[in-house]
Amino acid sequence: MNKIKLIVGLANPGVKYAKTRHNIGSLYIRLLANYYNKKLKQESKFFGFTTFININNINIYLLIPTTFVNLSGKSVLAMMNYYNINADEILIVHDDLDLPTGIAKIKFGGSNAGHNGLKNIQSNLNNNSNYYRLRIGIGHPGDKNKVINYVLEKPTIFEQKLINDVIKKVISCTDILFFYDKYKELNYSHIFKATNYE
Structure with missing residues (x-):
């Protein structure tokens, strides 16, 4: 796994969306920070909130775009250009309908699975999808016509506990997952499960 230099948590701006399923990416970044x-x-030149962490003498920039999810690419590209970061040095953290709540999975490249934030990022990167993704499961409402409302709603109390738990598990492994060569075999196949996941 390449050393990550930028971790981006996707979210919609404003109090209205702050605790919704679609904003799980920003929750991850806040807990990681x-x-x-x-x-x-907040940094206007990056169209988002940012800071950095340092692991093994490497600066890893954290970013929560203040654009809406489906316009995230502008913010990601601005930070990439400023710090000369390549696509394969980025980790995008986002909600995922195809994974159950309480499950998180790391992936490299591949389909955007219809996620509008990923679509916009790829568009801004000249259709380059060769970046890492941390997919945090939110489950599926069971009907595609309910998806829009579902992702913009708050998780149940139990779902939120599962989400918090699995995020904390990933965060506790940050230095191992991204910065130690002997763990390359984990790559994007590694799956995390919340403690109370059934």
């Missing part, structure tokens, strides 16, 4: 005792600061 807190884990490393860092505070996020």
